Amino acid sequence: MHSDHDARIFKVLAGVLGKSAAEVAQLAASQESAGGDAQFWDSLQHINIILGLEAEFRVQFELMVAIDLKTIPRIRAQLASMLG
Amino acid sequence: MIFHSLDFILFFLFVLAVYWNLNRKFQVFFLLGVSYFFYGYIHPWFLYLIFASTVVDYGCGLAIGRFPQHKRTILWVSLAVNLSFLGFFKYFGFFVDNVAELLRLAGLPSFTNNLDIYLPVGISFYTFQSISYIVDVYAGRLKPRENFFEFALFVVFFPQLVAGPIERAIHFLPQLDQDRTLKVQEVREALFLLVWGFFKKLVIADNVAFIVNKLFALEQTTFPLVWVGVFAFGVQVYADFSAYSDIASGSARLLGFQLTRNFNHPFISASPAEYWKRWHISLSSYIQDYIFLPLYFYLSRKAIKRAIVISLLITFFLVGLWHGAGWNFIWFGIYHGVLVIIYGWFKGFTPPWIRDNRWLKPFQIVLMFILAHIGFMLFRETEMIYILRHLSLSPFVGGTPLQQQAAWFLFGQALFLSLPLWIHTLYEHYRDRLFPADSGLRIALHTVVSLLMFMGILVLRGDSQSFIYFQF
Structure with missing residues (x-):
């Protein structure tokens, strides 16, 4: 995974969640260690994160895929598969 | 059959006694049989509806797996069937009542609703469960279940059939693939x-x-x-x-x-x-x-x-x-x-x-x-x-x-x-x-x-x- 992608993902998350990029990086690490299943944002923030990621990376997620992108590891994996 | 009845207690003791003496494969058949008995005990007529719903969703799940290019159409077919059953048995009488009332309020010739549609117990619960299966298969979260009996058990599993919890296929079906044990x-x-x-x-x-x-x-x-x-x-x-x-x-x-x-x-x-x-x-x-x-x-x-x-x-x-x-x-x-x-x-x-x-x-x-x-x-x-x-x-x-x-x-x-x-x-x-x-x-x-x-x-x-x- 490109670290450039990480930085851009963290920027989007930081904007929606009202946290610093460093705090988001910590969230990412804790989600990794929790097996990637712990969600740290609510459903409204989730949609705003998805829309923010679509704007940032100029991609469009399929509806069902977007609903499943509830953690940073899943977001990373999905973007990696779409952007290479 | 309701939980707080002697019938249920006897039924459940019988189920436990037989169930733990069967191997995993036969446990599924047995649970499916007793679940149908449990539901049919309330009213045998209910069984036709739940069986029809099961067959449709089982077929649609397989069809999505075989013909992914048509998966959207198949999803809509499943949703249409499930929601038609639910809509007719649960909401049609309400709809007719309201149409009659609207006509009356508008001063137009109205009618009296003589329909007496019997609401199948638990239909809202098992319909939502079936829909969760089809949507998850459609979304690629879940593989279509090949074994009809396992899928049918997911729909009719008697402990939560009548009033939930609404169990999702993605949570329940994998449990059928594991050996079940009973720890103290x-x-x-x-x-x-x-x-x-x-x-x-x-x-x-x-x-x-x-x-x-x-x-x-x-x-x-x-x-x-x-x-x-x-x-x-x-x-x-x-x-x-x-x-x-x-x-x-x-x-x-x-x-x-x-x-x-x-x-x-x-x-x-x-x-x-x-x-x-x-x-x-x-x-x-x-x-x-x-x-x-x-x-x-x-x-x-x-x-x-x-x-x-x-x-x-x-x-x-x-x-x-x-x-x-x-x-x-x-x-x-x-x-x-x-x-x-x-x-x-x-x-x-x-x-x-x-x-x-x-x-x-x-x-x-x-x-x-x-x-x-x-x-x-x-x-x-x-x-x-x-x-x-x-x-x-x-x-x-x-x-x-x-x-x-x-x-x-x-x-x-x-x-x-x-x-x-x-x-x-x-x-x-x-x-x-x-x-x-x-x-x-x-x-x-x-x-x-x-x-x-x-x-x-x-x-x-x-x-x-x-x-x-x-x-x-």
Whole structure:
């Protein structure tokens, strides 16, 4: 995974969640260690994160895929598969 | 067959005795057979409908796997069939009534609805389960289940068939692939859940139902009497519905299955959003994932103004409609949607030192408790004229001295009956700190409390009432 992608993902998350990029990086690490299943944002923030990621990376997620992108590891994996 | 009957106890003992002597493959056949028996025991006619629904969704699941290029069409076929069954049996009579009423109001020739459509018990629950399977297969979250009998068992699994929890295929079906064992700790926890569930139903819910039925039947009422009735109904519906979920979970655990937790002490919620994360969790999380999020995402992407408000109102309208074919349920849903919107709006400009202030939390919990009970009034009172009458009663008019005494007396009774619920909330809050899992202390406590509850059931059980959520 490109670290450039990480930085851009963290920027989007930081904007929606009202946290610093460093705090988001910590969230990412804790989600990794929790097996990637712990969600740290609510459903409204989730949609705003998805829309923010679509704007940032100029991609469009399929509806069902977007609903499943509830953690940073899943977001990373999905973007990696779409952007290479 | 209802849980709190001798029939069920004998049936379940027979199931356990045979089930654990079979290998995994035959356990599925056996559970499928006894689940159909359980459901057919209520009314044999119900079996045709659930079987038809099962065949359609099984076929559609396989078809999505074989013809992925047509998966959208197949998804729509499945949704159309499932929602047609649900729509006809649950909502058609309501729809016809309203058309007749509209014609009458418009001064046009109207008609009387002579349709008497029998509502198959649990149809809302198993329809949602089947839909979860098809949507998850469509989304690629789940592989189509090749084995028909396993899929049929997912739809008809008897412990949670009639009133949930609404089990998702992605949670239930993988359990069929694992060897099921029965550990001593599992048995202990399952038995405690069963006794606690029966206690909540037979001692709390059925006794408090007496107060509720009396107070809601009063022609001449007062503000205190109405709100004591509403408080008592809150106790009743929580005890009744969570009892069903606990008995379902306990029964399933004794068969080696884990069901979704359906309640997490909803009356300590500090906001509507938190309330719906604690109340009927299997429904609210289902609605969130399968209706709210897709809808909100779709509207947001289309840059529709106030997408969040529209999505929340539509979602909660459907939550209300899911509960029943009646305007009171629709208002119940919309009321909760409006609460979520108002709280979200306030949250936007409330400074964190107020929002996250732990000293204010008790006040937030009390406020949410009151707001949730206003919702219960809409839930319980089916006639709009009575709802409006209750809401227009003045809190400064207490009625005659006898009415005031009666209100205090019945409030005391309802509060006393609800005490075990509050104690249970406190217990679960401190349990892991004071009584570590599997410790001798916890085992001893559960044994003593289970025996006390068992004696309570024998001595204090109220007049038997059907589970409230059976009607959905």
